[in-house]
Amino acid sequence: MKKILFVAILLNLLPLYGQQIIDTVQTDKGPMIIYSNRTWAFLKDKSFNGVLNSRVHSILNQDLGLNFTQTWSNDVCFTSGKHNDMSKLNDTLWLCVLDEAHATYRAPVDGIVTSRYGYRHGRHHSGIDLDLETGDTVRSCWAGKVRYAKYNDGGFGNLVIVRHYNGLETLYAHLSKLIVAPDQEVKAGDVLGLGGNTGRSYGSHLHFEVRFYDAAINPEEVIDFDKKMCKDENLFVHKGLFRPGAKPSVLEAEEPDPVIEKDTVERQIDVAAHVVQTSLKKYYKVKSGDTLTEIADRNQTTVSKICQLNGIRPTSTLQIGRSLRVK
Numbered sequence: 145m146k147k148i149l150f151v152a153i154l155l156n157l158l159p160l161y162g163q164q165i166i167d168t169v170q171t172d173k174g175p176m177i178i179y180s181n182r183t184w185a186f187l188k189d190k191s192f193n194g195v196l197n198s199r200v201h202s203i204l205n206q207d208l209g210l211n212f213t214q215t216w217s218n219d220v221c222f223t224s225g226k227h228n229d230m231s232k233l234n235d236t237l238w239l240c241v242l243d244e245a246h247a248t249y250r251a252p253v254d255g256i257v258t259s260r261y262g263y264r265h266g267r268h269h270s271g272i273d274l275d276l277e278t279g280d281t282v283r284s285c286w287a288g289k290v291r292y293a294k295y296n297d298g299g300f301g302n303l304v305i306v307r308h309y310n311g312l313e314t315l316y317a318h319l320s321k322l323i324v325a326p327d328q329e330v331k332a333g334d335v336l337g338l339g340g341n342t343g344r345s346y347g348s349h350l351h352f353e354v355r356f357y358d359a360a361i362n363p364e365e366v367i368d369f370d371k372k373m374c375k376d377e378n379l380f381v382h383k384g385l386f387r388p389g390a391k392p393s394v395l396e397a398e399e400p401d402p403v404i405e406k407d408t409v410e411r412q413i414d415v416a417a418h419v420v421q422t423s424l425k426k427y428y429k430v431k432s433g434d435t436l437t438e439i440a441d442r443n444q445t446t447v448s449k450i451c452q453l454n455g456i457r458p459t460s461t462l463q464i465g466r467s468l469r470v471k
Contacts, residue, residue: 165177196289218292221292230385230386237382245309249373273350273351278348286306288330290325291313293322293325300318301342312355321338360386428467429466439470449470
């Protein structure tokens with residue numbers, strides 16, 4: 145039955161690619177399809193909705209009622225248009241840049257910063273430029289899934305976009321060669337392509353962007369490019385981050401109301417001389433072998449309370465990696 149279903153999916157892909165499928169190869173990245181014109185692609189998961197961080201997506205849409213979209217497209221550079229209006233983000237969200245499941249960061253390239261985020265020659269530069277030589281290796285910063293990998297005629301040239309499990313997307317532009325394919329899963333440090341000078345570019349460099357639901361933020365808000373490391377495992381997301389030209393850690397003049405969850409103990413964290421308090425919500429990420437009883441005991445709560453908070457039953461199967469609200 146599985147083989148019949150797999151063949152049916154492949155046949156459905158024929159009109160999309162316009163080529164005959166001559167073989168399939170099982171790889172550690174998933175099934176890879178070989179076409180008659182010697183091109184290849186990874187088999188797309190038809191059930192995937194594009195959301196890699198369900199906790200953040202739930203907070204934005206269910207808790208805050210913002211109705212933000214995070215669709216998945218291999219053909220469109222930015223998927224939400226103007227739908228995700230960051231000016232409506234009147235609360236502060238705690239985003240885990242690194243967590244237990246995805247605790248690794250790798251610098252995209254070894255080069256130094258040559259142009260920063262902000263206004264440049266009268267235009268807003270929505271990313272940061274990093275020096276490289278054509279042919280230098282460009283790597284994924286964090287683990288995630290390749291959403292876009294092709295030539296972009298909007299000025300980016302050969303472009304790779306990776307959507308990450310932490311809720312962010314990163315863009316790698318002006319590449320001379322693409323190494324990955326759309327829908328391919330990558331780990332931090334995996335090679336995405338080779339640096340170059342394609343598109344609207346004057347000299348070999350990597351144009352690198354960090355985006356949250358299609359809205360650009362200053363990459364130096366998250367990354368120390370001199371030390372080649374994340375500045376912090378946490379990122380406080382508020383509408384002040386999305387001002388064109390915003391410097392790192394610039395908050396709104398009027399401090400936003402905190403709606404941040406992670407800890408059961410209230411504590412204060414100093415962010416650019418402003419204090420943000422955590423709320424009392426707490427989430428637990430399901431690991432292999434976990435049961436509801438063990439999770440409840442570990443978090444000093446009850447199975448019935450966890451079921452009530454998450455809309456599940458005591459007999460529900462726990463999916464590894466799912467974030468359960470426990471408080």
